[in-house]
Amino acid sequence: MAYDPLTLLLWAWIAMAGWMVVLWLIERVRRNTSLADVGWCFGLVAVVADYAYFATGEIERKLLLVVMVSAYGLRLGGYLLLHRVIGKAEDQRYQRLRLVWRLDEPLRMFGYFQLQAAAVVLFSLPFLAVMQNPRPPFGLWELAGVILWMIGITGESLADRQLAGFRAKPWNHDRVCRDGLWFYSRHPNYFFEWVHWWAYVVMAIGIPGWWLTWIGPVVMGVALVRITGIPWAEEQALRTRGDDYRRYQDSTNAFIPWWPKTSQSSSAPFRN
Structure with missing residues (x-):
């Protein structure tokens, strides 16, 4: 039995709101807000799989989208779970929010988790739009989108692995990673995350509701470049790595990978 898109979106929001309440309760005990980010990734996979079951559309296309969102969401969610939650201290960005919110912290944190629930529904719209093709x-446009998706997923996975490998070495704890893709961009993981969302725009070219797919790259791009991504990460990096990171900023693009302005100096390891 197929349901209309508005009904699917309503049920997705109700399910994600409940899911984030559960994670918020766990966060009250674990004191690690990165659980919301993990929940966002896994929640997106669940919602798109639900759409594939209940929405109209060709079964082959729906299965392809489930594979795509699963590879994206489970990989990213698993990475965050292993590197930011299990056995890890809470990200300093969230620690600072707790200090700012003070007595209002429990309620504001609840609101943040619910904002993540709404974000799951928002970012599920490109998938639902493509299903209605x-x-x-x-x-050809769908095949081109899949190729772009592969570039985005591969680049983001590679950037995450390179950073994790760099940080795993104890002598690098106070140094800036310039390995691999990080030589060409200060945030290659964010860049390829953004590229990934363009894949659904390409897949949907020429179909009704195509504009919905632009939600992914536009909203995610603004969030990464202007709000929760680069600004927070750079502030933390400047505080912990100081002059080393300032030199990195001077030589290397923040977002789009490109050759450093002074490749010789940017490749050399500096210490604070």
């Missing part, structure tokens, strides 16, 4: 699968 009235054309038979798979056209």
